[in-house]
Amino acid sequence: MAAQDLVWLGVAAGLVGLGVYGVLVAGHLLRKLLALNLLGTAVFLLMVVLGRRGAATPDPVSQAMVLTGIVVAVSATAFGLALMLALYRRSGEAALDDEAGAPDGDGRD
Amino acid sequence: MSLVELAAALFLLCGCAFFLAGTLGLLRFPDTLSRLHALTKADNVGLLLICIGLAIQSGSLRASLQLGLVWLLALTASTVSAHLVARRAHRQSNGAGR
Amino acid sequence: MMLLAFDLLLAAGLLGLAVLVVAGPTLFVSLVAYTVFGLLMAVAWARLGAPDLALAEAAIGAGLTGAMLMLSYRRLLAIRPERTGQRLVRRSRLALPIALACTVLSAGLFMALAGLPEPQRSAGGDALAATAQSEVGNPVTAVLLLFRGYDTLLELLVLLVAWLGVAMVQAQARPSAPRPPAPVPLLDALLAAVVPGTVLVGGYLLHAGGQAPGGAFQAGAVLAAAGVLMALAGRLQPRARATPVQAGLLVLGLLVFTAAGLWPLAAGQPLLALDGLATVYAVEAAMTVSIALGLCLLFLGAAGLGSK
Incomplete structure (x- = not known):
């Protein structure tokens, strides 16, 4: 594999780790949503980099699928944000805010 | 390295220096207004220098005009956003709030 | 280097x-x-x-x-x-073990993928070859509309469903009157200069998409950005419910794509076998309108601007 592809493969693999970490550890839902988006970007990067192997031109199939994926990701993020705001409006309490200083931390350990 | 390449490299380096100065100001200056001052002035000149450097490097009129358009658009957007940020900061410091 | x-x-x-x-x-x-x-x-x-x-x-x-x-x-x-x-200082006691596990995951993924052999034949190669025989010059557009139409069609549906979800959540929100933003003369001047330019860029991207980078997704996104800019400046007042015209435009892309996809059946062709550059452009244009409006309404709903 070319050096450039290895660099981007490294970024994608690193983003997978960071994304999973964020989804599991982040207490605030907004941050979980961001971590989920990082995970999505990692998958997009993997698809494009793996589509580049041994090809003179970038793979149009993986590009087209990632293009669709970007729009789906923003749709899901918008829905997630709307749900989060609705929850926050209704409960206002710890459900979202654990990370920001509830006495028992995330309440998850 | 030809004279043209040298000139392009010189412009690009100068542009980067301006960006460096602008970022330094953004990080080191004490309040919002002086940070904006550093950012808007230094970065817009830096972008202009980089666009000139790239235009020289490209050697085509079409690409040069496109780069000029990029600079103009960035200038417009940064003017308005700097104005909005400054306005907000000014109102808040006067205790008026919003 | x-x-x-x-x-x-x-x-x-x-x-x-x-x-x-x-x-x-x-x-x-x-x-x-x-x-x-x-x-x-x-x-x-x-x-x-x-x-x-x-x-x-x-x-x-x-x-x-x-x-x-x-x-x-x-x-x-x-x-x-x-x-x-507030500063987010408190962390779960599991944070460290999870971080270690995620590092192992990343490293393992990298090792596994870096060692993959190069493929002899790929879908991408086939798509490039097939694109060369079609009238569409941009292989990505060709894949989106000609070879993997199901993806694109259902992606429009996802956008629509996401908007429906946002609208439902919004409808339950307690009504709150958002303060109209104070008028800023400079912002109005920016809008007057930028919005027509944005529409031009959107149109160009749609037109270019057939032969060069660009297409319905990018054009729709750029147009949606113009709408968002206007909404943020208080020029577009978001409503709680979509008007019939908005609803019609939202499903326009889906309808045109479905119609164009069903048409080949009559001629004994498979479903979604779009034929000809004109069909591709018609579907792309309808998609652009739906994507632009869909993204714009999603944005307003998700950001809580629509709750009024």
Whole structure:
């Protein structure tokens, strides 16, 4: 594999780790949503980099699928944000805010 | 390295220096207004220098005009956003709030 | 060599920003880091030889998502100002073990993928060959509309369903009257200059998509950005419910694509076997309208601007 592809493969693999970490550890839902988006970007990067192997031109199939994926990701993020705001409006309490200083931390350990 | 390449490299380096100065100001200056001052002035000149450097490097009129358009658009957007940020900061410091 | 150095720098920037996103000191730092991450991703797609993705990422990933996140953050601040801006100091006791496990996951993934053999024959190669025989010059557009039409058609449906979901959640929100933003003369001047230009760029991207990087997704995203800009400046008043015209435009892309996809059946062709450049452009144009309006309404709903 070319050096450039290895660099981007490294970024994608690193983003997978960071994304999973964020989804599991982040207490605030907004941050979980961001971590989920990082995970999505990692998958997009993997698809494009793996589509580049041994090809003179970038793979149009993986590009087209990632293009669709970007729009789906923003749709899901918008829905997630709307749900989060609705929850926050209704409960206002710890459900979202654990990370920001509830006495028992995330309440998850 | 030809004279043209040298000139392009010189412009690009100068542009980067301006960006460096602008970022330094953004990080080191004490309040919002002086940070904006550093950012808007230094970065817009830096972008202009980089666009000139790239235009020289490209050697085509079409690409040069496109780069000029990029600079103009960035200038417009940064003017308005700097104005909005400054306005907000000014109102808040006067205790008026919003 | 220089380009590899640039890639390494970009990669380091992306990973550093991602660390800030998941572990930054405050929520605000995370949001800003994520927005900058989107911008750098656009550069990364360009470096990877995918200009179509760079355009989409710059308009959607950095632009729309960034603005949407900032507005949501402002809503959170408005509801509970004392909590939202706080430093996020407390972490789960499991954070360290999870971090270790995730490092192992990343390393394992990298080792496994770096060792993959190069494929002899790929779908991408077949698509390039088939594109050369069609009238469409941009292989990505060809894949989206000619070879993998199901993906694109159902993607329009996903956008519609997401909007329905947002609208349903919004309908239950307690009505709150958003303050109309104070008029800013300079902002109005910017809108007058930028919005027509944005419409022009959207039209160009749609037109160029047949032969060069661009297409319905990018055009729709750019047009949606113009709508968002106007809504933020208070020029577009969001409504709680979509008007019949809006609803019609929202499903226009889906309807035109379905109709164009059913048509070949009559001639004994398979479903979604779109024929001819004119059909492709008609479907793309309808899709652009639906995507632009869909993204714009999603944005307004998600950011809580529509609750009135």
